[in-house]
Amino acid sequence: MRSAIIRLCHGCLTKTWRGLREWCGDAAYERYVQSMSRRPGSERVLTPAEFYVEQMNRRYSRPNRCC
Amino acid sequence: MKRILKIALWLVVALVGAASLGTIAFRRGEPINATWFVLAAACSYLVAYRVYSAFIAAKLLTLDNSRATPSERRDDGRDFVPTNKWVLFGHHFAAIAGPGPLVGPTLAAQFGYLPGTLWLIAGAALAGCVQDFVILFCSIRRDGKTLGEMARQEVSRRGGFIAQLAVLAIMIILLGVVALVIVNALKSSPWATFTLAMTIPIALLLGVYLRFLRPGRVMEASVIGVALVMFSVVAGQWVANSPALAARFTFGGVTLAFALIAYGFAASALPVWLLLAPRDYLSAFIKAGAIFSLAAGILLVRPQVLMPPLTRFVDGSGPVFAGKIFPFCFITIACGAISGFHSLISSGTTPKMIQREGHARFIGYGAMLLESFVGVMAMVAACAMTPGVYFAINSPSTIVGATPEAAAQTISGWGYPLSAATMTAMAHAVGEQTLLNRTGGAPSLAVGMAQIFSSTIGGERLLSIWYHFAIMFEALFILTVLDAGTRVGRFMIQELVGRVAKPLGRMNWYPGILVSSALIVGAWGYFLYQGVVDPFGGINSLWPLFGIANQLLAAVALVLATTILLKMGRLKWIWVTLAPSAWLITITMTASYQKIFSPNPRIGFLSYANVLAAQIAAGKIPVAKIAEMQRVMFNQRLDAVVTAVLAAMILVLLVEALIQWHAILARGREPVLFETPYVATQLAEGD
Numbered sequence: 011m012r013s014a015i016i017r018l019c020h021g022c023l024t025k026t027w028r029g030l031r032e033w034c035g036d037a038a039y040e041r042y043v044q045s046m047s048r049r050p051g052s053e054r055v056l057t058p059a060e061f062y063v064e065q066m067n068r069r070y071s072r073p074n075r076c077c
Numbered sequence: 078m079k080r081i082l083k084i085a086l087w088l089v090v091a092l093v094g095a096a097s098l099g100t101i102a103f104r105r106g107e108p109i110n111a112t113w114f115v116l117a118a119a120c121s122y123l124v125a126y127r128v129y130s131a132f133i134a135a136k137l138l139t140l141d142n143s144r145a146t147p148s149e150r151r152d153d154g155r156d157f158v159p160t161n162k163w164v165l166f167g168h169h170f171a172a173i174a175g176p177g178p179l180v181g182p183t184l185a186a187q188f189g190y191l192p193g194t195l196w197l198i199a200g201a202a203l204a205g206c207v208q209d210f211v212i213l214f215c216s217i218r219r220d221g222k223t224l225g226e227m228a229r230q231e232v233s234r235r236g237g238f239i240a241q242l243a244v245l246a247i248m249i250i251l252l253g254v255v256a257l258v259i260v261n262a263l264k265s266s267p268w269a270t271f272t273l274a275m276t277i278p279i280a281l282l283l284g285v286y287l288r289f290l291r292p293g294r295v296m297e298a299s300v301i302g303v304a305l306v307m308f309s310v311v312a313g314q315w316v317a318n319s320p321a322l323a324a325r326f327t328f329g330g331v332t333l334a335f336a337l338i339a340y341g342f343a344a345s346a347l348p349v350w351l352l353l354a355p356r357d358y359l360s361a362f363i364k365a366g367a368i369f370s371l372a373a374g375i376l377l378v379r380p381q382v383l384m385p386p387l388t389r390f391v392d393g394s395g396p397v398f399a400g401k402i403f404p405f406c407f408i409t410i411a412c413g414a415i416s417g418f419h420s421l422i423s424s425g426t427t428p429k430m431i432q433r434e435g436h437a438r439f440i441g442y443g444a445m446l447l448e449s450f451v452g453v454m455a456m457v458a459a460c461a462m463t464p465g466v467y468f469a470i471n472s473p474s475t476i477v478g479a480t481p482e483a484a485a486q487t488i489s490g491w492g493y494p495l496s497a498a499t500m501t502a503m504a505h506a507v508g509e510q511t512l513l514n515r516t517g518g519a520p521s522l523a524v525g526m527a528q529i530f531s532s533t534i535g536g537e538r539l540l541s542i543w544y545h546f547a548i549m550f551e552a553l554f555i556l557t558v559l560d561a562g563t564r565v566g567r568f569m570i571q572e573l574v575g576r577v578a579k580p581l582g583r584m585n586w587y588p589g590i591l592v593s594s595a596l597i598v599g600a601w602g603y604f605l606y607q608g609v610v611d612p613f614g615g616i617n618s619l620w621p622l623f624g625i626a627n628q629l630l631a632a633v634a635l636v637l638a639t640t641i642l643l644k645m646g647r648l649k650w651i652w653v654t655l656a657p658s659a660w661l662i663t664i665t666m667t668a669s670y671q672k673i674f675s676p677n678p679r680i681g682f683l684s685y686a687n688v689l690a691a692q693i694a695a696g697k698i699p700v701a702k703i704a705e706m707q708r709v710m711f712n713q714r715l716d717a718v719v720t721a722v723l724a725a726m727i728l729v730l731l732v733e734a735l736i737q738w739h740a741i742l743a744r745g746r747e748p749v750l751f752e753t754p755y756v757a758t759q760l761a762e763g764d
Binding site: 029030031032033034035036038039041042043044045046048057058059061062063064065066067068069070071072073074075076077 | 153154156164174175289296353354357412426627
């Protein structure tokens with residue numbers, strides 16, 4: 011019983027942590043690499059710094075913050 | 078059995094909601110507890126989500142979970158990224174919720190708590206959430222196309238161009254007016270000015286950290302940044318207490334306006350990773366924290382709402398802004414009830430990340446309900462203070478007088494008792510020299526929030542820290558809208574001008590960047606400057622202009638949605654988008670007409686300009702002030718022209734749409750729909 015509760019809590023915490031990382035953008039590079047690995051050879055994989063700058067440029071060139 | 082339990086539970090939620098709504102609507106004479114507001118709002122939202130959004134999803138849109146979304150079909154790890162429903166809800170909410178739902182309800186509180194609260198709840202459930210949800214759906218079915226692109230394809234080329242122009246116009250007015258809200262909050266306040274100024278070097282530091290030291294590690298950088306910002310809120314007090322330092326950070330309205338214009342230019346022209354992006358991260362974290370603490374504060378403290386349900390200003394003579402409940406309550410509260418700007422987020426960004434069509438209901442409809450809840454909380458915070466204090470903070474000096482004594486006398490004369498000593502003591506308690514004549518909503522909301530927070534933690538002693546925390550977070554919100562908006566506005570100008578002058582359209586040509594940044598900053602800077610020097614405080618003329626522009630964009634979005642739904646053959650349920658479109662067109666047209674032609678000089682732009690002209694002609698204006706008054710006259714006439722152009726744009730779009738509707742309904746023309754073809758999803762059922 012106790013171990014089941016611990017497992018449940020652990021599961022919830024892991025999920026929340028993963029969600030938070032995705033929400034704030036920490037996981038963006040991992041997602042990008044994953045997506046690129048599904049299409050090998052289509053283009054050069056960017057370094058984390060290159061990807062970050064490219065992502066920022068793209069995100070802030072269209073309305074993304076509202077009144 | 079389970080089914081009966083479920084029905085019983087929803088019945089209880091509906092009954093509690095109805096009872097709470099009844100209590101806030103019919104209670105007269107004695108203060109009412111804020112808990113009723115929270116209950117009324119929460120239960121109404123739950124019922125609206127469970128019943129109305131489910132109906133829209135099933136009958137009107139027939140969302141199809143077996144259909145692959147753009148994020149699945151075009152997954153590139155960049156724009157098109159299949160995203161967990163809760164995470165995307167967080168993204169979408171952080172994008173749509175800005176200072177609007179905080180400022181609008183605070184200003185509309187001058188009518189009393191009732192009109193604003195009812196409009197926030199009903200407007201969101203029946204119009205705002207519907208717009209966000211339906212536009213999100215339309216964009217998902219079109220590979221994440223923007224509002225302008227969809228209007229061009231589905232309505233007409235001219236319709237698309239008008240939508241694009243409307244977006245640019247609303248952006249310019251919006252940026253001018255939100256900048257004015259910051260100026261009114263920072264004016265002669267060294268503490269608030271220092272805190273906000275410090276967020277710029279902090280952002281630069283984070284920018285360098287995220288670019289060179291630990292690329293993309295947003296969370297750790299944001300934690301460091303938030304800690305530094307909190308420290309600068311506290312350090313602001315030391316600045317305010319040191320006469321030498323305080324003098325360095327004490328500025329008048331005009332200086333602050335130029336500082337903001339310079340900041341906007343820098344944020345638009347500098348690399349985005351250096352200043353804009355890291356400030357946005359700071360703002361997102363603080364936004365989430367502040368909204369959560371406001372909700373927790375209201376639930377813990379359960380303050381009494383001291384504002385009456387209706388004030389004497391329902392007759393249109395309000396000191397904060399002039400005009401009757403209809404149409405001005407519905408114009409003043411845009412964000413929180415319905416905001417056209419949301420349709421830009423619902424098309425373009427969010428649809429490229431949604432994993433399943435079915436998620437559109439939770440994200441499109443649900444996130445807007447949450448934003449509306451933020452609006453109701455802002456209303457509670459503004460109405461929890463004594464009405465006299467609320468009017469003293471929000472009325473311009475030309476109406477109530479510039480000294481505490483004069484303001485107390487005028488406001489007490491309206492029937493809202495106030496003593497000069499109260500205002501002086503309150504200003505001292507929050508660490509300001511004065512709280513009078515700070516029209517714009519931010520300071521009164523900050524006083525309301527500080528009172529709620531300090532009765533939970535810290536008492537009177539921490540009142541000033543809480544006040545400045547609230548001002549900082551509102552200003553940070555607004556600065557985020559200002560810099561991100563300026564940059565997007567720059568891209569729009571480059572795109573529009575680039576059609577005529579090719580090099581200007583090149584996004585990486587530096588002279589082009591500088592010229593277009595200067596153009597966009599100059600445009601909103603002009604409105605800001607005009608607001609700062611306006612004798613009525615600026616908000617009176619600019620906030621309604623912004624409200625009209627925002628609601629017009631919502632009308633554009635809803636007319637587009639109606640056209641698409643008609644083409645899909647959903648005539649039976651077309652009232653879902655048609656009724657809110659008709660309502661929005663009615664309020665925006667009435668408000669535009671009154672703002673231009675009303676004979677009351679506090680409402681009508683033209684009659685105010687004529688009154689000034691008559692005064693100059695009669696020699697009633699001192700010679701030294703004539704040039705200034707002529708400028709005010711020019712600005713009023715300019716505002717009249719801007720309002721007329723905005724109204725004309727929506728009328729043209731409406732005619733374009735009506736031609737389409739007529740062709741489909743009366744002449745039986747086969748509608749052409751520009752949906753991407755059906756592709757079955759590869760995702761497993763539970764994903």
